[in-house]
Amino acid sequence: FKSSVVGFGTKVTMINKDTGREEFYLIFGPWESNPDEGIISYKSPFGENLLDAKEGDNLDFVINDTRFQYYVKKIEPARIN
Template structure:
């Protein structure tokens, strides 16, 4: 059974740009490198040839991966969803750690878009699962390796 993968408009755009770059630039470049390496003769001991073939395998694998994600993906534009004030996929949440008063801001995105350093967490992450459905002022209990951490939802934005 095919699993639908949620992604933001931005995530869809980035995947399509990467796919275009791989097909229009990287693939032709590695094909040319393989052809050039073949001209050098004996392929058994031709390191350039083997490196180019390895690179080609990586590129073709990534193209197939992206095409699969785009085929299974469902783009969710949070700006087209009525703002209920609740945390949902695509919203940006400002929350406060109740123990440390540390403020954290995360946008809930698809698995492939997640980048904690950039403030983007996967919808399947423990924090996102604890936050989904919450409203401003609600508490969210997140199970971490160090124990349960309580966060208060300070702000929910549909950006």
């Protein structure tokens, strides 16, 4: 199974272009959202900007005057422990 795009129930691994660090996020619904654990809602501004991104995509978006730039490294099914 390979998730081709970011969507509900996926884990996305990205490179933060500002810091050069790898970050990962689990995309779920508002009720499961826990940003401290990297679990973000697909309805949040951040989550909405990730939706439908593909591996290899470069993302560039602004939320509340903060610019975010990411390289999408890997997309896979999310697992909550």
